[in-house]
Amino acid sequence: MPAAAQDDSQARIRKLEAEVRALQRKVFPGGDGRYFEPEISGQPAARPSVSTTTSTTAVTDILARLDALETQLQRLTAQYEVGGNAMRLLEERIEALEAANAPAPSPAATTSTPAGTASTATTRPAATSTPTPTPTPAAAQPSAERVAAVQAIAKPQTDDAADDEYSYGFRLWDAGFFPEAQQQLTLFVERYPSHWRATYGRNLLGRAYLDDGKPNDAAPWFLRNYQADKNAPRAGDSLLYLAEAMIALDDTKRACIALAEFGETYPALAAGRLQSQYERNLGRVTCS
Known part of the structure; x- marks a missing residue:
């Protein structure tokens, strides 16, 4: 024992x-005897042989x-x-100090000036400070005739489900059912943000709001589409429509910024496919 x-x-x-x-x-860490002397020192006693004493x-x-x-x-x-x-506790204090001293983001810093912009354009406010969408009251229930007319618009059924969603939104917009088109196109851009049609969807969603008399809701979608990829097929269109939304909001300053940026960034569109729209918008404002 x-x-x-x-x-x-x-x-x-x-x-x-x-x-x-x-x-x-x-x-x-790195304890090698330099930090403190061990309280237990010396060689352990040899194990005694088993005996009764x-x-x-x-x-x-x-x-x-x-x-x-x-x-x-x-x-x-x-x-x-x-x-x-x-x-x-020290880490929490450091995080609190960093949060207190962090500079507030500047609205003008959210958009970079396109390459080749004239030096006078670099000092102008960025076109990013657009109005944010405001909540709207719930719409009244559509009439039976409107429901039937919307249901009469067929939804495409192809091997590309994302393209079908966009095409259905386009058909609703083209038929003048703007609230329904807004709902459908919102579903498309949120569900398929990387689809090749996404640039078309965001631009058309902005137009659905603009055509519905809601420039305040349209502007963020135009800006978002332009900033997402300035080389996308509908990025130039969105920048020009952004100017139209600003004109509708009586924001001449931002309208002029958008028009100037459009002319500098997309000269081929300004002299080609969108020339008439560009010149018409220029005639609606007086830019310094």
Whole structure:
């Protein structure tokens, strides 16, 4: 029985010594004896041979070593918890200071000036500060005749489901069902943002709002489409329609910015496919 008790004590010592060394490495990284002197030193006593007479002194030494190891483990654990809590509080203070000192984003910094823009154009306000859509009251229930007319517009059924969604939105817009087209095109652009038709969908969604007499809701979609990819097939169209939305909102300053940016960024469109629309919009405002 004394021999078995001593074996258990030796196992406890080895386990506690391993835990102390692991905790020392966590609390004092790189601990190599330079940080503190170990409280347990000296070679462990040789394991006595099994006999019926166990030395009382050896058992006492083992118990003392166990007590010392347990005390040291408790002290190191407390130091680690205190240090971890201090580090957490310091990190929270740093984050709070960074948040308090962070500069507010400038509205003019959200859009870069296109390459080749004249030097006088670099100081003008960016065309990004457009009105945000405002909540509108729920529309009245459509009449039975309108529901029947909308249902009469067939939805394409092809192998390209995304293109079918866009085409159906286009058909609704082309038939003058602007609220229904807005709902359908919103579904398309949110569900298929990476489809090749996405630039057409965002532009047409803006037009559906603009044609519905809602320039305040149309402008963000035109701007979003222009900024998403300025080389996309309908990016130039959206910039020109953005100018129209600003004109409808009596915002001459932003309308002139959009028109100037259109003429500088898309000279081929300004002299080609969109020439008449571009010149008509120029005639509706007086730009300095």
